[in-house]
């Protein structure tokens with residue numbers, strides 16, 4: 001599961017658990033982005049802090065693990081390279097799915113290496129309720145590897161949580177308490 005996780009919230013955790021159940025996954029590996037190509041000019045919370053919040057949020061679920069593979073790389077984090085590295089690590093016998101938000105999946109589908117990427121994994125695109133999917137224009141090979149999953153809990157969003165913290169509004173019950181405490185203790189999102 002890829003994401004910026006700035007911060008991680010219950011929408012992400014519900015998505016991971018729903019995907020694990022629906023696709024019979026052995027485990028979900030959360031991979032916080034290092035320097036994602038579409039956010040090079042964005043102000044992001046340092047990767048080490050996003051990684052720590054992801055660890056705090058996933059501790060209670062024994063089927064969730066966290067990888068620091070992208071955050072430890074200097075280079076821009078392309079999903080293609082991440083999935084290729086995971087494929088090499090786990091071998092041909094492992095069936096890999098890349099899980100993330102639908103907008104990001106559709107963006108990745110436009111990339112040049114998409115056919116090679118589709119050789120090593122399938123894609124689970126999580127949508128918010130009421131999300132209107134434009135007709136998917138990819139090849140039949142890609143369409144066969146793409147699964148949409150509506151997740152009502154994705155009404156929660158990281159950008160709304162950041163805005164709430166900056167405005168002094170509550171964020172309780174939108175994300176795990178440990179992550180909430182980390183945000184306040186380290187003064188994250190006070191100015192957006």
Ligand code: NAP
Nearest residue numbers: 002003004012015033036078079100101103104126157158
């Ligand atoms: P984003 O563009 O910030 O987010 C797009 C939408 O998807 C937002 O509504 C976001 O909600 C949601 N989302 C993000 N991660 C999610 C997850 N794990 N589960 C459910 N919803 C999720 O997306 P991003 O976080 O930067 O990127 C998502 C993943 O796609 C990352 O792994 C990134 O590296 C990858 N990506 C790769 C490329 C590439 O290789 N060319 C291009 C784009 C994205 P929240 O804001 O609430 O999370």
